[in-house]
Amino acid sequence: MATSAQIGNSIVSQASALSLTGERVDFEEQRLRRTRQAIAAIVVVLVAFVAARIWCLEGLLFPVHISGASMGETLSGIHYRVKCEDCGVIFRCDALDVPQSNEAICPHCGYAANQLKERDLHAGDQVLIDHWVYLLGRPRRGELVAFTHPDDDSQRVVKRIVGLPGEQIAIRRGDIYVNGQPWQKSLNELRGQAILVSDERHPTTKSRGLPAHWQPASKKSHWLEREQAFIYSGKRPPDGKNFDWLSFRNWQLGYTPETRTLPSTVLDHDSYNQDLERGAPLNDVSDLLLTCRASVAKYGCLVFAATDGADRFEVHMCHDEQKLKLFQNGTQTNVTLLPHRRNDEPIDIQFALCDQRVLFGMDGREVLRQPYTRTDKNAKQTEPQLEIGGAGARIRISKVKVWRDIYYLEPLNTARAWHAEEVVPPHHYLVLGDNPTVSIDSRQWPHAEVPLANILGRVVRPFWIR
Incomplete structure (x- = not known):
């Protein structure tokens, strides 16, 4: 038979085991609680980041459309999307300024009797304005940007950046020159x-x-x-x-x-x-x-x-x-x-x-x-x-x-050489439209350069529309 001492030791051992088991359970619960808290914090941060990113993408919830012709065909305002009756090529033309004949010439085969029909009329291209990107960096040459007009705060304009602070911009033989050297686009930029x-x-x-x-x-x-x-x-x-x-x-x-x-x-x-x-x-x-x-x-x-x-x-x-x-x-x-x-x-x-x-x-x-x-x-x-x-x-x-490639022109639409009157000032940018024959931009504006403070964000096409 077990002695009283043995019984006492047994009771103590069982109590110790129960105590250790209880501590182990508490530790597991604390570790699980911390894991859940960490996951919850990460989820909150991700949700906040996504919400902020969506908030900074203007046009995602309420569509933004191009309204003018100055960036055509890269970005078109209200336009006709015409299928040539001769060769079948689909091309665009401005709907706000059409010929009296109401016919369009195909740029591929030259067929001139393509009727401009109401069913071919389309709204301006939908775009997004990314307000986030320039919070962390500065605009780069070749990027499409939205900004408030330098001479009219009520207008929002879309153009392409060609001149950065400290640069002298010129146009020769249809090309952009930066400080006397041609702006050389990459193959991807040219395709765009x-x-x-x-x-x-x-x-x-x-x-x-x-x-x-x-x-x-x-x-x-x-x-x-x-x-x-x-x-x-x-x-x-x-x-x-x-x-x-x-x-x-x-x-x-x-x-x-x-x-x-x-x-x-x-x-x-x-x-x-x-x-x-x-x-x-x-x-x-x-x-x-x-x-x-x-x-x-x-x-x-x-x-x-x-x-x-x-x-x-x-x-x-x-x-x-x-x-x-x-x-x-x-x-x-x-x-x-x-x-x-x-x-x-x-x-x-x-x-x-x-x-x-x-x-x-x-x-x-x-x-x-x-x-x-x-x-x-x-x-x-x-x-x-x-x-x-x-x-x-x-x-x-x-x-x-x-x-x-786009053939840039001086303000009177001739092939004469042109250069900006001054070097682009600090924190300013020189911009041009992709449709140089109709675009009103830094070539004509009294205040030619756009202040950085006026730039709202980079313009991109939604991936589901490209």
């Missing part, structure tokens, strides 16, 4: 504001006998057009000089079929401003972007060429060498490794001359960026402005589009 010139996915159906935009340069060419694609089937060896060329031809736009067969360089034609009477001749545009989808067989060599005045630039993409070579007037100026691709694998190509730089992209990624100097600054633009060359093996080109 490029204007369509030609889309080979849309052949004409009403008009007969119109010349094609892309034509073989030689009668003995191996380029063939099939199902809105261009096929090269020759086996000429890619020796770096002898290529089979496919040339881009631009045609004048006008109200008669005859003008649609007259060759022309790419001009700063205003398809958005259908009723605008330009008091000066249209200007040659050398800043062009070519986009397409290409597939190249083994041993094939694909070449993209463009001209800027007296200078010719060629980008050679040869699979067997796995190199991308750039030539200016026959002299190699750059070579880079070609991103690996399997033979015949489709590649989305972007090739551009813009702001005195050669740009080349593959599948949305910029792989070549090379500045250049014009050999003759006064040389006129020549034709063809764009060419595609093939050699070695089978090549297929589809979804071919040609775009042009």
Whole structure:
């Protein structure tokens, strides 16, 4: 039998065990309580952050729409969205200033009898104004911003920033110059504001006998057009000089079929401003972007060429060498490794001359960026402005589009050079509209620059509308 001492020890041991168990339970409850409090605090912070972010995005709860034409076509006010009755290209034009004929010219094929119908009328583009972004930083060149008018606090305006504090801004040959040097856009920036010139996915159906935009340069060419694609089937060896060329031809736009067969360089034609009477001749545009989808067989060599005045630039993409070579007037100026691709694998190509730089992209990624100097600054633009060359093996080109950059003008819409009267003051910004022929901006305002205090936020398109 257990002694009284043993019984007492047993009772003490049980009491100690119960005490330890109770402390362990209390500790677990405290740790669980702290975890819940931490999670609740994080949730509160996240909810507060999201609420503040939503509050700083004007236009998310109550829609904000563009009302004028000064930013078209990047951001359009009330406009017609027209489907060309000849080629089927969809284009926009200002609805507040339309021709008396109530007809619009297609910027792609030049068909002039497109009726402006009420069913094609659309409200201005919906945008968001991000008030948050400039609480933490400063506006950057190229950004779209909303601000109160520097001479009228009751007006809210949307423009693009081109001049930062301390900079001298000028316009020459349609380009923006910053402190004497051209503002050089990236490939992404160019794509964001490029204007369509030609889309080979849309052949004409009403008009007969119109010349094609892309034509073989030689009668003995191996380029063939099939199902809105261009096929090269020759086996000429890619020796770096002898290529089979496919040339881009631009045609004048006008109200008669005859003008649609007259060759022309790419001009700063205003398809958005259908009723605008330009008091000066249209200007040659050398800043062009070519986009397409290409597939190249083994041993094939694909070449993209463009001209800027007296200078010719060629980008050679040869699979067997796995190199991308750039030539200016026959002299190699750059070579880079070609991103690996399997033979015949489709590649989305972007090739551009813009702001005195050669740009080349593959599948949305910029792989070549090379500045250049014009050999003759006064040389006129020549034709063809764009060419595609093939050699070695089978090549297929589809979804071919040609775009042009915005051609900026001085206040009277001529090609004369212009410069701001003074350097942009501290905490101020110089702004321009993307539709320079109708935009009223820092070129005309008495107080040309916009104070930082007037800038409300950055303007973006809602992702569900893009």
